[in-house]
Ligand SMILES: [Zn+2]
């Protein structure tokens with residue numbers, strides 16, 4: 103990466119220096135026991151889903167060196183408990199607006215004061231400070247589920263979990279991402295041979311269930327952009343998948359993309375994603391790609 107950076111800088115004819123645009127991302131937790139993803143820049147941040155308790159989110163963010171003071175809003179993808187568990191307490195404690203659509207609010211029986219509730223439309227561009235958040239519909243067994251892409255000055259990070267099938271919208275959003283949290287929920291063989299009851303196996307593998315490793319890998323191989331620097335494999339099943347398996351499977355095809363397995367037990371490191379600006383010569387020494 104440093105070599106690429108230097109060659110880009112060498113090609114630059116612009117003599118002055120300005121700070122490159124970048125986003126900081128972290129998985130606070132990922133899986134059926136709770137989902138929470140942090141995306142932000144140096145000023146503003148959002149949390150996509152808050153499926154852990156407020157206290158646990160605070161603890162993990164502190165450990166990761168992330169500040170709740172930068173968080174400007176919470177976005178809720180759907181009403182399953184592993185995505186909304188902490189929303190009432192966290193939004194109240196930090197007086198944060200919650201972007202949750204009406205049907206999800208009703209179905210999730212989430213109690214929020216009206217002033218904090220913000221609904222959204224499919225593909226609406228929602229400005230949150232210096233960030234834009236774009237929700238788009240996904241296929242999942244919830245009342246009105248949405249995925250989100252977070253954008254800042256052309257750098258895009260997608261949060262794509264709890265998806266039954268790869269639809270055109272997902273392909274369109276994924277293919278523009280510089281980083282993505284992408285569900286790789288289950289190994290088809292492990293699910294088939296595992297002990298889950300038949301109806302549950304059907305539900306998970308249906309168009310309204312979860313993405314298999316093979317579906318996620320196909321999306322990654324076929325539609326990733328040349329700018330996709332980080333891929334988080336997310337929402338892994340505890341029973342029907344293994345972190346080592348997916349790490350190996352995706353790394354074999356990763357070339358220029360860093361593959362990270364998002365844990366269901368702890369927060370990830372914080373990764374910096376973005377255009378390492380061609381004018382960033384003097385920042386090289388202090389510009390860590392990962393922090
Ligand atoms: Zn979930």
Ligand SMILES: [Zn+2]
Pocket residue numbers: 180182242244264
């Ligand atoms: Zn779900």
